Amino acid sequence: MGSRIWMWKNIPGVPGRCNDVLYTLPMSQPTRDILVFFGGDVQDIQINMEKHPDSKEYVKWSLDNTAIMLSKQFPKCHIFVVRPSRMTITKHAVFSCFDNFVPGDKYGTPSFCPMHKALKHTKELLLCCLERVKTLNLEEDIDDFNIETTNVSLMGFSKGCAVLNQFLYEFHYYDENPNTDGNTRNFIKLIKDMWWLDGGHNGSKNTWITDQNILRSFAKLRIDAHVHVTPYQMQDFHRPWIHAEEGGFNATLKKLGVPVQRTLHFADRERSLSSHFNVLTEVKSNVG
Numbered sequence: 001m002g003s004r005i006w007m008w009k010n011i012p013g014v015p016g017r018c019n020d021v022l023y024t025l026p027m028s029q030p031t032r033d034i035l036v037f038f039g040g041d042v043q044d045i046q047i048n049m050e051k052h053p054d055s056k057e058y059v060k061w062s063l064d065n066t067a068i069m070l071s072k073q074f075p076k077c078h079i080f081v082v083r084p085s086r087m088t089i090t091k092h093a094v095f096s097c098f099d100n101f102v103p104g105d106k107y108g109t110p111s112f113c114p115m116h117k118a119l120k121h122t123k124e125l126l127l128c129c130l131e132r133v134k135t136l137n138l139e140e141d142i143d144d145f146n147i148e149t150t151n152v153s154l155m156g157f158s159k160g161c162a163v164l165n166q167f168l169y170e171f172h173y174y175d176e177n178p179n180t181d182g183n184t185r186n187f188i189k190l191i192k193d194m195w196w197l198d199g200g201h202n203g204s205k206n207t208w209i210t211d212q213n214i215l216r217s218f219a220k221l222r223i224d225a226h227v228h229v230t231p232y233q234m235q236d237f238h239r240p241w242i243h244a245e246e247g248g249f250n251a252t253l254k255k256l257g258v259p260v261q262r263t264l265h266f267a268d269r270e271r272s273l274s275s276h277f278n279v280l281t282e283v284k285s286n287v288g
Helices: 055-061 063-073 118-134 158-176 182-188 212-219 241-255 273-281
Strands: 005-012 018-024 033-038 077-082 086-089 094-097 151-157 191-197 224-229 260-264
Touching: 005 063, 005 118, 018 063, 018 118, 033 063, 033 118, 033 158, 055 063, 055 273, 063 077, 063 273, 077 118, 094 158, 118 158, 118 182, 151 158, 158 182, 158 191, 158 212, 212 241, 224 241, 241 260
Parallel strands: 033 077, 033 151, 151 191, 191 224, 224 260
Antiparallel strands: 005 018, 018 077, 086 094
16 A cells, blocks of 8 residues: 545534545554544644745654654554644744644643633534545545444644543543443543653643552553653753652552553653654664
8 A cells, every 4th residue: 555645624523623634544454443643833734844944854754754753653444643633833933733632822832721611622523534544535444434343543743642631531521421422431441541742731730640540540441551751851961850750650550550561762861852753763663
């Protein structure tokens, strides 16, 4: 199979919210496995990145290129890359704002809350996207490609980890309110893996979630947690809470029996934005 990318604009989720989504087919024999990716600041579609004097230096990490790269590293997955609903552009930086998934300020710095319908929005986006996949007239038999038959992996890189953190808050909400929104609760059961890749944002707390009650609800779901970090975040001496919170996140999950796979990459290199992005090249499916 090739690595062609489809970009679908304004895919509707919950009422009043839309996101652009980039899609690539599995590179090998298709399965029902889905990987949903949320990128970081700077990352946008390539044509947009090329217009900004700073972003164009990182066009290698455009959402288009990232989709192709992930399709090679997770060859049995349908890859869905969710573009932020808003990009804040300044003279020297571009900030990804995932307003449809987590409340935030004008730079997308998150303010986590018990319920923002992030999981429901994700489910609705995927429902629409799967219908689009069926219309591509591919050779594979995907007419019965329904969300109920899928295994879902959720991945966040840098700012995109804020979306995963909001999911944690909502897991806790559904745990505390077991009779709420059965459809979304069924979607949660499809989630098998979550990948946090060098999480970071402009806020002064909650880069990693350490609240034991929230993590206890997550532990009940038996979702595998994958943590990949680099010195770019772990040795940021201007934001020491990132390293401290990441340690607390891992320690608490392990204490609760969650199978956390934690990897520090490029420990022998100087802290750099290049190594931060390069963590994207280091992750891959555990399934051959």
